[in-house]
Amino acid sequence: MQIQLKNISKSFAKNQVLHRVDFTLESGEVHALMGENGAGKSTLMKILTGVYTQDEGHVLIDGKETRFKNVKEVEEKGIAFIHQELNIFPNLTVAENLFLGHEEKIGHTGILKTKQMEQKTEEYLAGLGLSVKASKLAGSLSVGQQQMIEIAKALRLQAQVIIMDEPTAALTDREIQILFSLIEKLKKQGVSFVYISHRMEEIFEVCDKITILRDGQYIATKQVKDTTFDEVVYMMVGRSIGDRYPVRSGHKQSDVFLEVKDLTRRGAFENISFHVKKGEILGVAGLMGAGRTEIMKAIFGYESIHSGEIWINGDRVSIRKPSDAIRYGLGFITEDRKSEGLILDFSIQENMVLPILKQFQSLFVISKQREKSFVHKMIKKLNIKTTNETQQVKSLSGGNQQKVVLAKWLGLMPDCLILDEPTRGVDVGAKKEIYSLMQELADQGVAIIVVSSDLPEVLGISDRIMVISEGKVGGFVDKQDATGEKIMNLATGGK
Ligand SMILES: Nc1ncnc2c1ncn2[C@@H]1O[C@H](COP(=O)(O)OP(=O)(O)OP(=O)(O)O)[C@@H](O)[C@H]1O
Ligand SMILES: [Mg+2]
Secondary structure, three states, rough: EEEEEEEEEEEOOOOEEEEEEEEEEOOOOOOEEEEOOOOOOOHHHHOOOOOOOOOOEEEEEOOOOOOOOOHHHHHHEEEEEEEEOOOOOOOOOOHHHOOOOOOOOOOOOOOOOOOOOOHHHHHHHHHHHOOOOOOOHHOOHHHHHHHHHHHHHHHHHOEEEEEOOOOOOOHHHHHHHHHHHHHHHHOOOOOEEEEEEEHHHHHHHHHOOEEEEEEEEEEEEEEEEHOOOOOOOOHHOOOOOOOOOOOOOOOOOEEEEEEEEEEEOOOOOEEEEEEEEOOOOEEEEOOOOOOOOHHHHHHOOOOOOOOEEEEEEOOOEOOOOHHHHHHHOOEEEEEOOOHHHHOOOEEEHHHHHHHHHHHHHOOOOOOOHHHHHHHHHHHHOOOOOOOOOOEHHHHHHHHHHHHHHHHHHOOOOEEEEEOOOOOOOOOOOHHHHHHHHHHHHOOOOOEEEEEOOOOOHHHOOOOOEEEEOEEEEEEEEHHHHHHHHHHHHHHOOHH
């Protein structure tokens, strides 16, 4: 199947987000769509699949003009769209999610063949290297597992074209490898892919072609083998961004700010002991599912612990809920911006000042003027792509939502900031801004803990790295001795 998008333009109110964009997908190719946060990638794919209607331009499928009215029509044509925001229903089982809209029934009785569907589901998932019970509620699975269900859905439909919008943002390395071998296999059968990702290494590993958008404009289409990392970044950003990681000028560390002793939550993590100093950036590496997020959540009071101690500034403290943690000077940027980080129906401004209001309203009144100037400063500093601060967060692009989460916690000016996968879904330029911001904070004496599954990132930004392996501390590595190999070794327990 060949898909051509020609001259596509789209505006939301007065904001034109696509300007006469062209994009062609040939059968059997893996075609990356790249561009900064807010460049228009997701919008273009939503136009192709009829979620939005273009203001001008044409969608041609095998040369024939097409305009889809609903998801069903798209599926019938053999096109599957795995959205950036997952479309999993948490209160339905895994099998119900997989068969949604295509339930198998006994004759015309309307009685569902639940057992059969569950069995088939487990078969599909096993094919993806995933063993989960099909009768489990989808909401109880990890984000990565939910992502794999979305992929299984596309396979079940035997789609000829699969659009993946940030498919690997929440996957483990193992799941990513499974996904890539699957893509290779399907490609040989003529299936084509639109692949959207901010992870450069992946693009160069799995894609054949790259089309680049910048500010809603078509820039170029390149064969992956004929281009380079730097060229792609240049085309995306419109300038060279220099090194990927800012140089860390000799940082000054002083006293220990946070110390954790023998923290245990049975079934999740055991005997976790570590400290972080004021001015230090402590990276936390490990495989996905190793328990890193649970540990951080427990420290912050989102989850309870069975035993262990938390010390702050030399005093033992008791943190039972997040507001306790905030009182002791901790800030926490969660990995799951959708359920914990943001209120999607609120504006950028409301989201950014939310924690400040909640915690300090009783202590002092923040003037609207100060609030506004803080919000403007953050929009500028993090380069958030928006028409203005009253725009609803749900209408921002995925990466720009992540930046709002970040801004929100920076406003609290914590003494210790915990960041869980802060750059997930964020474009290269903004990643560097976030790294610089972390360094700036550290230089001001803030203790920083950053959980990241992106190995080059942990190596690039940390002063010291703690590796978590199966709920235990696998070891610590200093910046000067840190290598990817060493960390993977500790993360897998030498396996
Ligand atoms: N429903 C909407 N209403 C108003 N503006 C929107 C809507 N959807 C998208 N936009 C705007 O369109 C622009 C392009 O957004 P889009 O989601 O396509 O970006 P993207 O390239 O997918 O970015 P990311 O890499 O962050 O996912 C952004 O400025 C965004 O704020
Ligand atoms: Mg997007």
